[in-house]
Amino acid sequence: MFPRRAADPARSGVDGPPSMQLAVRAGFALLLAGLTAGVAVIVRGEVLINTGHRGGAYDSAGFLKLFHAVTLHAVLVLPALAWWLGRTSWSEDRRTRLVSRAVLAYVAAAALTLVGSVVAVVIAI
Numbered sequence: 001m002f003p004r005r006a007a008d009p010a011r012s013g014v015d016g017p018p019s020m021q022l023a024v025r026a027g028f029a030l031l032l033a034g035l036t037a038g039v040a041v042i043v044r045g046e047v048l049i050n051t052g053h054r055g056g057a058y059d060s061a062g063f064l065k066l067f068h069a070v071t072l073h074a075v076l077v078l079p080a081l082a083w084w085l086g087r088t089s090w091s092e093d094r095r096t097r098l099v100s101r102a103v104l105a106y107v108a109a110a111a112l113t114l115v116g117s118v119v120a121v122v123i124a125i
Helices: 018-050 054-072 074-086 092-124
Strands: none
Touching (some): 018 092, 054 092
8 A cells, every 4th residue: 555665664765965864763763762761651650540559650650751851852863963964064974973973972871861760760669
């Protein structure tokens, strides 16, 4: 019913220079991680509410909110960086290296927020 490219966006090409391709793909991967964290927050909250712990749902279900926020914004920040770098006179190799470093920094920031959130929950228990 749908063309192959529309049915499988992970396999379709991203138009643009390699730095933009990397930024869009990494941003989308981090977006998926953020959406997964959002689902986990909702599921945990619903379980707590359904077991009669409404107050606990609001207190402890949102422990992934910071990770959720950081990862959701990657889909905007990384392509914006690649776009901005595309306006410079730097070579594409240099722009791709900078975007790859930004992706690594973003993944590290997301990992730190996730670890910090989990550690905070464990300490609170």
